[in-house]
Amino acid sequence: MTGWFEQAIVSTGRLPLFAFFVSVIAGFVIARISTRLIRANVRWWSRNVVVGDVHVHHAVLGIILMLISGVTGLALPAELVGWRTAAAAVFGLGAAAVLDEFALILRLRDVYWTAEGRISVDAVFIAVAITGLVLLGMRPAGLDDFVAAAGGGTVDEWIVAVALTAVNLTLATVTMLKGKVPTGLFGMFAWPVLAVGAARLARPTSPWARWRYHRPGPRPAHKLERAVRREHRIHRPLRRVVTTAGDLIAGRPSP
Structure with missing residues (x-):
């Protein structure tokens, strides 16, 4: 295992990327554990950070970490691999904090524990998966x-x-x-x-479907009908599985 890591990660210059990959996963797990404990009102755990009457979301901390570590990583010479790896790890922690509140940033309101907040979990999963593909050399x-x-x-x-x-x-x-x-x-x-x-076929609620399947004529109507059938037959059951997995990992939204 050590030999594979040395050959596939270290010798190919992917050690900073590996540190980023691990840190994103670790940061997301830490953020979700913390917010779930706060949500459950566990007495021995910390509460939300509030300055005056402003709730400081952890995405703010994430942005600060990303800025500091990102600039540091760009400024460091290429031969300082250890320091660049440390900067990448800190950047990963910041990215995890920001992606964990991606839905809040997108909606510009606190939707963390709502159904709309599930998009944050999707964003983290996609980021981790794509980083994993690049880490494997794709x-x-x-x-x-x-x-x-x-x-x-x-x-x-x-x-x-x-x-x-x-x-x-x-x-x-x-x-x-x-x-x-x-x-x-x-x-x-x-x-x-x-x-x-x-x-x-496009999904029935997608921009493509709105542009192409809602026009007059039998052909667009037929495509829309097929897209709706496919949505009920394939996408909704698959989404239920993904949602269940997301709830187990990140917590169930409030009713």
Whole structure:
């Protein structure tokens, strides 16, 4: 195990990324344990941080940690791997705190323990999963071609790099507009998944469905009907499983 870690993580320069990955997971677990204990009014645990009449959310602390560690990591020389790894770990803790309150930032109101707050858990899961893919050495389609072209590539290599990247981003955008955000993000690392996501029906509440399936005519109406059936048959049962798992990890929203 030590040999694999040395070969796959340390020697490839991914130690700071590994520290970030572990810190995001640890920071999210710590944040959720803390908020659940506060919610349960456990007497021996701390309470919410309040300055005057302002409740200071832990996303504020996260932003401060990200700014300090991010600037520090950028300023450190590349040979100071240990310090850069420490900065990445602190950045991961800050990112976890911010992502844990992603729904609050998105909605601009405190929805932490509501159903709307589930999006924060989704954001953390997606961030951890994508970081894990990069940590394992996967790259978005076209990135390696860009790196090769930047190293003195020919015009043909630049054309290939730009074309692959453009196709990848276009498919990802279409997929996410169809309401399949995780598929769009993960598919950037595996273009066949992205192609399938972009080609299949949009989810009925997605922007794509509003633009394309609510127009006059039998064809858009038929597509909308199929999308609704698919939503009930596939997406809702899958969402229930994901929601149950999220509740076990992050806590059930208030009724």
